[in-house]
């Protein structure tokens with residue numbers, strides 16, 4: 411499959427439906443950041459377990475947690491429903507720790523580094539049809 415890299419300005423894509431590897435929804439409407447439901451995960455840090463809420467706008471590095479992670483700490487994230495780890499085999503190219511992934515319903519996913527202060531992240535969109543249908547229509551229109 412060919413990969414196309416897109417530059418996405420922070421805050422332009424809202425994650426409407428993030429899921430764990432077992433397909434549990436991580437969306438939480440009881441908590442709002444930027445006026446929108448958050449992505450909620452379980453977090454483990456130095457033997458403590460807590461909850462972590464992420465701003466669901468892609469590229470906005472805002473979160474709230476009942477733990478107190480310091481700059482440089484690496485958090486472990488889990489699904490709050492089934493307890494599955496969200497980490498993936500791929501490592502952050504900057505910190506060499508395992509990234510974590512949030513799955514999107516169309517087969518895409520968001521990967522990010524769990525080290526506090528690292529902003530390495532990426533968005534993979536698998537189903538481009540919906541996103542680019544309009545663009546193609548425009549291209550095919552006969553020139554006047």
Ligand SMILES: [Zn+2]
Pocket residue numbers: 430431432433434489490491492493494
């Ligand atoms: Zn789950």
Ligand SMILES: [Zn+2]
Pocket residue numbers: 502503504505506523524525528529530
């Ligand atoms: Zn990193």
